[in-house]
Amino acid sequence: DAKTTQPPSMDCAEGRAANLPCNHSTISGNEYVYWYRQIHSQGPQYIIHGLKNNETNEMASLIITEDRKSSTLILPHATLRDTAVYYCIVRARRSGNTPLVFGKGTRLSVIA
Amino acid sequence: DTGVSQDPRHKITKRGQNVTFRCDPISEHNRLYWYRQTLGQGPEFLTYFQNEAQLEKSRLLSDRFSAERPKGSFSTLEIQRTEQGDSAMYLCASSLVAGGQETQYFGPGTRLLVL
Numbered sequence: 001d002a003k004t005t006q007p008p009s010m011d012c013a014e015g016r017a018a019n020l021p022c023n024h025s026t027i028s029g030n031e032y033v034y035w036y037r038q039i040h041s042q043g044p045q046y047i048i049h050g051l052k053n054n055e056t057n058e059m060a061s062l063i064i065t066e067d068r069k070s071s072t073l074i075l076p077h078a079t080l081r082d083t084a085v086y087y088c089i090v091r092a093r094r095s096g097n098t099p100l101v102f103g104k105g106t107r108l109s110v111i112a
Numbered sequence: 113d114t115g116v117s118q119d120p121r122h123k124i125t126k127r128g129q130n131v132t133f134r135c136d137p138i139s140e141h142n143r144l145y146w147y148r149q150t151l152g153q154g155p156e157f158l159t160y161f162q163n164e165a166q167l168e169k170s171r172l173l174s175d176r177f178s179a180e181r182p183k184g185s186f187s188t189l190e191i192q193r194t195e196q197g198d199s200a201m202y203l204c205a206s207s208l209v210a211g212g213q214e215t216q217y218f219g220p221g222t223r224l225l226v227l
Contacts, residue, residue, distance in 0.1 A: 034215075043116075043203050043218035044155065087154060099145060099168070100205075100216060102154025 004088045009107040012082075018075040020106050022088030025069040032091050033064060034100070035073045037084040044087065044102075047073065078110045114138060116206050116219035124225045125194055132190045133222045137206030144187050145216060146179055147203040148172065155203050161187060162209070194226045 005023040012018040024033065034049040048055055048062045050071075055062040061074040075082055087105040092098060117136045125131050137144050142163050147155035158177070159169045163184040173179075176194075181187040191198055201221040207214040 032213075036218075041221075041223075043205075043221045046215055046217060049215065085154075099147075099157035099160060099170075100155070102156070104152075104154055 004090055004103055006086070006088050006103065006106045008104065009109070011109050011111055012075075012078045014080060014110050014112050015077055018078040018082065018108055018110070020073040020075075020086050020088075020108065021070065022073070023070045024088070024090050027068050027090055030092055033062065033071050034089045034091055035060070035062065036087045036089065036100075036102075037082075038087070038105070039081075039084040047086075078108075080110050080112060082108065083110045084108060116204055116217055118202075118204050118219040118222050120222055121220060122223050122225075124227065126227050127194060127196060129194055130190065130192045131194055131224065132188055133202055133204075133224075135187045135189070135204030135206075135219060137185070137187070137204070138208075138217055141206035141208045141217075142184070143207040143209050143214060143216075144181055145205040145207075146187070146189050147205065149201040149203060149221070150199075155201075158189075191224075194224075196226050199224055199226045 032049050035047040036044040038044045047059050050062045064071045085105040085107050087102050119134045145160040146158040149155040157170050158173050159179050161181040164181050176192045179189045201223050203221045205216040205218045207216045
């Protein structure tokens with residue numbers, strides 16, 4: 001699976017959009033981009049995943065660049081409860097035989 | 113609550129003791145994973161099961177560690193002769209593999225402290 005690069009930390013004002021970048025310049029055509037987050041002392045929580053089209057669900061939006069070398073997770077109206085470590089993970093399309101490989105993620109602090 | 117559950121949530125033990133953790137996956141999920149997370153790091157893969165078969169073990173899984181999933185439902189992770197370096201959060205995740213794709217859902221974890 002391709003390696004990802006994320007900033008170690010970010011701040012966001014409450015109520016504003018949080019835009020979390022991820023670089024995955026070595027991603028191959030059969031690899032998905034997954035996002036998880038981990039709130040302090042809890043297990044990781046699945047957020048969203050995508051292949052090449054932008055995706056949106058009730059939690060977030062995922063914007064993948066046309067060349068697929070980077071992506072941005074968008075939390076449209078961040079709240080204090082969104083303070084967490086956010087992990088960007090690239091996985092092969094037929095991912096059923098691979099565990100998740102977590103990096104250190106981005107620590108997002110939402111500030112009142 | 114139909115999510116992944118883990119028991120106990122916290123465990124304090126003395127070095128040299130054996131400990132066992134349990135994970136109950138989401139109903140009908142055929143895949144179950146164990147991960148370990150130390151302070152400041154992301155989770156690291158330990159092992160996984162497809163139904164009752166243990167299909168892969170990480171080199172992190174020393175011979176003091178053993179995992180089972182006897183009926184393809186719940187799983188246990190046992191650590192024998194615990195060491196202080198075993199102190200970590202132990203996470204369980206489950207998924208339903210369909211068409212080669214899966215999304216893993218995590219439990220709350222068991223935090224182990226070895227004194």
